[in-house]
Amino acid sequence: MILRGIKLTGLAVVVGGLSACMTPLPGGETGPFAPGNTLTFFYQGVLTDPPEQAQIVECGNEFVSRSCVRQSNGVTLPLEGTETGAVMYGNETLQIVLQPDAGGVPSGVGQLNNLEEGTSNGMRWVSLPS
16 A cells, blocks of 8 residues: 555656646747757847857657757756746756747847856847757
């Protein structure tokens, strides 16, 4: 009886975990966050510097296909859709939130949040096929 409860609880955790990461990304499989696209970021405070770029790559496993961002430093992070239609990715220190513009265009506004320092930097972004 106890083992059955453990199995059901484990299944509920797996299903719950999968549904939490299954929020669809804006634009679907061919939208701005589709694998093969390049994200270009134009930060608000450093308009004179060249823009930063990151690649959208496919990640996940045989059961769940996902889109991830591979940054210029080689770090790959999963993209997470939000209930507000935004997309976010990051780690314990830095978090990037990207909000697509209305009308289905592959661009929008974003924010780079430094969670340790409590600071943020605004940006514009565009996503184009590589």
